[in-house]
Amino acid sequence: MSTLYTESRIGNMLLKNRFIRSATWENMATENGHMTDKLYAIYEELAKGEVALIVTGYANIVEEEKPNAGMMGMYNDSFICEYQKLTELVHQNDAKIVMQLAYGGTKTTFNVGERVIYAPSEVCERGTQTLGKAMTQDEIDYIVRAFAQASRRACESGFDGVEIHAAHSYLINQFLSPYYNRREDSYGGSLNNRMRLLLEIYAEIRKVVGDNYPVLVKLTASEFFEGGLTFAETRLICQKLQAIGVDAIIISGNIHGKADTMIGECFDGYKIQQEGYFHEYGHVISEEVSVPVITVGGLTDINAIEEIADKTNIQYFALSRPLLSEPDLIKRWKEGDRAPVDCERCSKCRTKRGNFCVVNKERKLKIAGF
Template identity: 60%
Template sequence: MKSLFDNVKIGNMISKNRFVRSATWENMTEDGYINDKILNIYEDLAKGEVGLILTGYANIVKEEQPNPGMFGIYDDSFIPGYKKLCDLVHQYGSKIVLQVAYGGTKTTYNLGERTIFAPSPIPEKGTGTLGKEMTVEDIKYIIEAFGQSARRAKESGFDGIEIHGAHTYLINQFLSPYYNRRTDSYGGSLENRMRFLIELYESMRNKVGKDYPILIKLTATDFFEGGLSFEETKIICKKMEEIGIDAIELSGNIHGKGESLVGTFFNGFEIKSEGYFSEFAKEISTLVKIPIITVGGIKTFQATIDLLNSSNISMFAISRPLLAEPNLIKRWKNGDLKKVKCIRCSKCRNKDGNYCIIP
C-alpha cells in the first residue's frame, strides 16, 4: 500500500512526501523582491512539513507583469533574496521550486502601460484583453528570457523550476488552436503549436544542464469547443517526457469555477468535487513514467489517499487549505484528520495580500 508520506523523486530531487504547495500568488511584494512577510510564509509551510513548495509565479521580463505583488526573476538582482528564501526552506527538509510565467492576455493589470504579447490577436475569453501578435524576434526574446530565468533559479538555490504552461497564459495560448491562428512554423499543426514550448524548454535546459529538475504545469483541456483538447494534451505530455521534462502538474482553465462545474464532463472525463482534474491526471499517469501532480480542490486526507491508491498519480498539490493552515500536512502526518479550516470561500484574495481571513 502506498503512503502519502513516501519519498518522491523528480529528476535528481527527492521530496520527503507526496504533498505539494501549489504555486500561490501571495501579492505581498511591491517590487518583486523577497521580504520578511514572504520569508515568514514560506518558513511556516516548511515547518508544516510540505514536501515540495512551488513559489508564486515570477515574471521573466520586467515589462510584463500580469498581476501586482508578483515575484521577479528578470535580472540577477533577485538572486540574493532567493538564496535566503531557499536556505530557510531547506533548514526544515522541504524542497522549493520557482514557478516562472509569461501571463500574456490573461490579465487586466496595467493594460495601457505595456505591450502584451500573444501568438495571435485573439482576445482572452475571460478578460477580453487583446495582445500583440508576436514576431519571430519577439518569440526568440521570450525564449531567451525563460532560459535566463532557469539559470537564475539554479544559482539562487532552488531545487528546480516550473514552467507555467496552463491557465491561458502565453504558453497555453500557443498550444491552443483557438488562440493560436498563426500560419508560420509556430502555428497550425500541434507539432508547430508545441514549437514555442519546446524551444523555451531547450533554452532553459541548455543553461542549467541535464540534471536540474524542470517541471511544467499544463492545462488538461481548454474546457470549450475549439480550444485545446485533452487528446492533444495527452500528446503534449508524452512529448514533454520525451524531451526531458521531469514532472507534469495537470491543471485546467476554470479559475474560480471548480465547484460549479463538479459533475460536468469534458472530453469524456468528469470534474470531481475533490481533485477537479484528477480524472485527467489519472489518464496521463498511465501514459508517461515521469511523476504526475494533480491540483485543484483537494482538501481532505481521505480523498487524497483514495486518489493515491486508485491511480499512478505521484503528488497532490494544495493551495487554499494551506493558506488557512500552513501546518496542515504536519497535523495529518501526526494523525489529526479533523475537518480542514478552509471552506473554499475564496475570500483569501485581499488588496494587501492573499491570506485566509477565517479566524
C-alpha cells in the same frame, strides 16, 4: 497513508512525502517583485509544516511584463541574493522549493494600455477581454531567452528546480491552444507547430541549467470550451514532454471562480470531480507516461487523497487554498488528525493586502501583521 509519506524523487530532487504547495500568487512582493519579510515568513511556515515541495507564486521573467501586482520577480540578477536567503530558509526546515516562471500575456487586467502585451495572435483572452500583440520571431526569441535566463538565476539562487507555467491561458498555453493561436507560420496550425514555443523554451533552459536540474511543466488538462485545447491534445503534449526529458508534469485547469458550478460536468469524456477537480485527467496521463504526474485543484480531504493515491498512478498532490488556511496541514495529517480542513473553498483569500485566509481569523491577523 504509507504511500503519501514515503520518499520519492522528481528528477534528482528527493522529496520526503507526496505533498506539494502548488504555485500560489501571494500578492506580497514589492512593486518591483522583490521579497518582503511577510513572504519570508510564509515560506518558512510552510516548510515547517511538513510540505515536501513548495512551488513559488509565479515570477515574471521580463521586467516590463507581469500578470498581477505584488508577484515575485526573476527578470534580472538583482534577485539572486534575496532568493538565496529564501531557499536556505526552506532547506533548513527539510523542504524543497521550486520557482514557477511565467509570461502572463493577455491573461491580465494589470496596467493594460500602458505596456505591450505579447500573444500568439490578436485574439482577446476570454476572461479578461485583453487583446495582445501577435509576436514576431524576434519577440518569440526574446521570451525564450528570458525563460532560460530566469531559470539560470533560479539555479544560482539555490532553488531545487523550476516550473514552466504552460497552463491557465498564459502565453505558452495560448500558443498550445487552437482558439488563441491563429498563426500561419511554424508556430501555428498543427499541434506540433503549436508545441514549438514550449519545446524551444525547454531546450533553451536545458542549455543553461544542464540535464540534471529538475524542470517541471504545468499544463491545462483541457480548455473546457469549444474550439480550445482538448484533452486528447494534452495527452500528446505530455508524451512529447516525457520524450524530451521533462522531470514532472502538473495537470491543472483554468476554472478559477467557476469550479463549484462545473463539478460533475464531463469534458472530453472525463468528469471534473468534487475532490481533486482534474484527477481523472491526471490518472489517464499517469497511465501513459513514466514521469511523475502531479494533480492540483480541489484537494481538501485526506481520505479522498488516499483513495486517489491507492487507485491511480498519480504520485503527487498539490494544494493551495487549504495551506493558506492551515500551513501546518500536512503535519497535522501526518500526526493522525483528520479533522476537516478549515478551507471553505470560498476564494475570498485574494485581498488587496495580500492573499491569505479570511475565514481563519487568527491566521488573518497573523499574516496581516496585527
